[in-house]
Amino acid sequence: MAKTRVSFRCNECSHSTPKWAGRCPGCGSWGTLQERAELATVGGGADRGSARVPAALLPSTPAAPLTTIDATTTRAVPTGVGELDRVLGGGIVPGAVVLLAGEPGAGKSTLLLEVVHRWALGGRGRALYVTGEESTGQVRLRAERTGTVHEDVLLAAEADLATVVGHVDHTAPTLLVVDSVQTMLAQDVDGVTGGTTQVRAVTAALTALAKTRGIAVLLVGHVTKDGAVAGPRTLEHLVDVVLHFEGDKNSTLRMVRGVKNRFGAADEVGCFELRDDGIAGIPDPSGLFLHHRDGAVPGTAVTVTMDGKRPLLGELQALVVESALPSPRRAVSGLDSSRVAMILAVLERHAGLKIGKNDVYVATVGGMRVIEPASDLALALAVASAISGRPLRDGTVAIGEVGLAGEVRRVTGAGRRIAESARLGFHTALVPPDSGRMPSGTRAVPVSNLAEALAAGLRP
Known part of the structure; x- marks a missing residue:
């Protein structure tokens, strides 16, 4: 015999307590304890030490051999947007739930309008676009501006979860877009719209809807000030794919970065350009991050970074001027400021460059964000070139991590x-020793320390 025992579990840290409290004793979050029923076996089960095992229940679906399971129903279907398909691993799987997170105004809605338009244009079935933030007229105006109007793209302005499910029953779409999950409200769940409880309940319901009916679901999620997805951390565990939509408001470049993907690689990145007439994928984005290809300007150096599995060429620029302040300035844009400070110290100690009393300005071109240590050598060459006034040799890229x-x-x-740098016309590469086999047509110059790199990279 079994009886139901009530406990309260925190949505943030999963801490369980037998009594309700306004604040979680585990993590200190307010209003996150939710009631849940647990089955406590009194009799009819078998003993396992001090615990009691509940009586067996007949499963609704018996276990089947792995060889008899049909995998064709879980193959990815291309959305028609090439750069997004690249991040998704070839397309979106029927029944999968994809969370697209990003800052307000970054262009998420524009991208999703392009997705539903390409989906309908490719004959993949109806696409239902549900908006809880705008009216249908506002979405129609954007669709006309971006050229994404199609008769198989259905539009509904709803904020009630039950009504959204009714729209799905009535229209039978193969793709559902919800913009955004923070605006949806489940009437049978306590909490305010956009709160922790509501967001988690809405996401769980839409996930169950996708799994039971085989509908691909795209959810839009806002992010907090620190860049995390708004709502509980468990929101990311409920969905199959988590994508971050990134971009500087002062630049037209937008990047979709994979954070979690149950159906493919989780470190891919897709590049887009936001225009007045919509959003377009950039299959070859390296040209956006290069300005001085010939290296004729002092203070510039080109490196190759790996963003996921995609190599991207980026240009680093440095400006070193005499400071009129007691404490010289260090201004950094697009790079890790602590990494830049370390490279400056290494240059002064091991390359004999006098930097301490100068203002140093370091930046990337095109709004590129460079965080990996492979760009250290290019950064050191750019700073050394700015101090000496000697530009780098023509057609040279620098790749390598610099130690203390x-x-x-x-x-x-x-x-x-x-290979990527050679494709774009760079014929010389400064690389660490033992870097492996180099592609044909490229002259690799091994450098073991900064002194050798400066001698080989800078013009006489």
């Missing part, structure tokens, strides 16, 4: 990086 002792260390994927 001034040594140049190996990086992963050197062959792919050099």
Whole structure:
């Protein structure tokens, strides 16, 4: 015999307590304890030490051999947007739930309108676009501006979850877009719209809807000030794919970065350009991050970074001027400021450059964000070039991590990086020793320390 025992579990940290409290004793969050019923076996089960095992229940679906399970129903279907399909791993799987998170105004709605338009245009069935933030007229105006009007794209302005399910029953779409999950309200769940309880309940209901009916679901989620997805952390565990939509408001470049993907690689990135007439994928984005290809300007250096599995060429620029302030300035844009400070210290100690009393400004071109250590060597060359007034040699890229002792260390994927630079016309590469086999047509110059790199990279 079994009886029901009531407990309260925190949505944030999963801490369980037998009594309700306004504040979770585990993590200190307010209003996150939710009631849940647990089955406590009194009799009819078997003993396992001090615990009681509940009586067996007949499963609704018996276990089947792995060889008899049909996998064709879970194959990815291309959305028609090439860069998004790249991040998704070839397309979206029927029954999968994809969470697209990003800051307000970044262009998420524009991208999703393009997705539903390409979906309908490719004859993949109806696409239902549910908006809880705008009216249908506002969405129609954007669709006309971006050229994404199609008769198989259905539009509904709803904020009630039950009504959204009714629309799904009535229209039978193969793709459902909800913009955004923070605006949806489940009437049978306590909490305010956009709160922790509501967001989690709405996401769980839409996930169950997708799994039971085989509908691909795209959810839009807002992010907090620190860049995390708004709502409980468990929201990311409920969905199959988590994508971050990134971009500087002062730039037209937008990037979709994979954070979690149950159906493919979780480190892919897709590049887009936001225009007045919509959004377009950029299959070859390296040209956006390069300005001085010939290296004729002092203070510039080109490196190759790996964003996921995609090599991207980026230009680093440095400006070093005499400071009129007691404490010289260090201004950094697009790079890790602590990494820049370390490279400046290594240059002064192991390359003999006098930087301490100068203002140093370092930036990337095109709004690119460079965080991996493989760009250390290019950064050091750019700063040294700015101080000496000697530009880098023509057609040269620099790849390598710089250590505190001034040594140049190996990086992963050197062959792919050099192949990408050769494709764009760079014929010389400064690389760490033992970087492996280099592609044909490229002259690799091994450098073991900063002194060798400066001698080989800068013009006489």
